[in-house]
Amino acid sequence: xxxxxxxxxxxxxxxxxxxxxxxxxxxxxxxxxxxxxxxxxxxxxxxxxxxxxxxxxxxxxxxxxxxxxxxxxxxxxxxxxxxxxxxxxxxxxxxxxxxxxxxxxxxxxxxxxxxxxxxxxxxxxxxxxxxxxxxxxxxxxxxxxxxxxxxxxxxxxxxxxxxxxxxxxxxxxxxxxxxxxxxxxxxxxxxxxxxxxxxxxxxxxxxxxxxxxxxxxxxxxxxxxxxxxxxxxxxxxxxxxxxxxxxxxxxxxxxxxxxxxxxxxxxxxx
Numbered sequence: 001x002x003x004x005x006x007x008x009x010x011x012x013x014x015x016x017x018x019x020x021x022x023x024x025x026x027x028x029x030x031x032x033x034x035x036x037x038x039x040x041x042x043x044x045x046x047x048x049x050x051x052x053x054x055x056x057x058x059x060x061x062x063x064x065x066x067x068x069x070x071x072x073x074x075x076x077x078x079x080x081x082x083x084x085x086x087x088x089x090x091x092x093x094x095x096x097x098x099x100x101x102x103x104x105x106x107x108x109x110x111x112x113x114x115x116x117x118x119x120x121x122x123x124x125x126x127x128x129x130x131x132x133x134x135x136x137x138x139x140x141x142x143x144x145x146x147x148x149x150x151x152x153x154x155x156x157x158x159x160x161x162x163x164x165x166x167x168x169x170x171x172x173x174x175x176x177x178x179x180x181x182x183x184x185x186x187x188x189x190x191x192x193x194x195x196x197x198x199x200x201x202x203x204x205x206x207x208x209x210x211x212x213x214x215x216x217x218x219x220x221x222x223x224x225x226x227x228x229x230x231x232x233x234x235x236x237x238x239x240x241x242x243x244x245x246x247x248x249x250x251x252x253x254x255x256x257x258x259x260x261x262x263x264x265x266x267x268x269x270x
């Protein structure tokens with residue numbers, strides 16, 4: 001069975017190419033007149049991604065295309081869904097295997113067939129023209145598989161004690177990393193960081209939440225090629241978002257208990 005690129009001999013070379021390519025990304029200005037509805041569009045694309053069953057990178061690339069296009073255009077509200085769907089289509093055409101590329105009809109069904117095929121084609125050409133036909137944008141998803149390989153090390157500690165099950169720890173770290181990458185998609189503030197910084201920060205934030213110590217150490221610096229001071233601002237944003245999620249969940253649980261008059265705690269029946 002062939003190895004994935006991040007497990008092969010060319011992993012470091014490909015990583016280097018991606019790191020150079022992300023330096024060419026346009027500066028995100030957060031200047032879209034429709035910025036207030038960005039979160040809604042991202043969440044909507046995530047639902048489409050789940051229902052279609054696309055590869056993970058498609059979601060990140062489609063959001064990136066949408067962000068940079070919206071940042072430079074004033075888009076009439078009725079056209080926002082068309083922009084988002086066409087970004088998804090372009091991302092899939094570029095980065096998906098052929099038999100998993102969604103059709104225009106599939107995508108149009110998410111808006112009750114509101115657009116003609118010609119409108120999709122026209123928007124596709126407009127997007128390609130904006131990006132000068134270069135839609136190969138590095139995203140946080142471009143780095144996640146390689147960084148996950150190095151996310152848990154054999155000499156890690158857990159809450160100050162030697163880690164006795166690296167395999168199990170990697171499963172939990174992976175879940176947290178994808179959670180933090182989801183957070184990074186939802187908030188446009190993360191576009192101020194390079195995609196590789198976002199992914200490295202997601203690994204550090206995951207290790208912090210799981211009490212893997214030290215959070216960042218020389219081996220990770222060597223493997224992922226970032227010192228902690230280079231990613232700490234992004235890590236802090238992620239952990240603050242995580243704290244907000246925890247508080248929201250706790251508040252919801254309290255409201256549920258108060259409304260039912262019953263405790264959700266598990267107690268012994270003995």
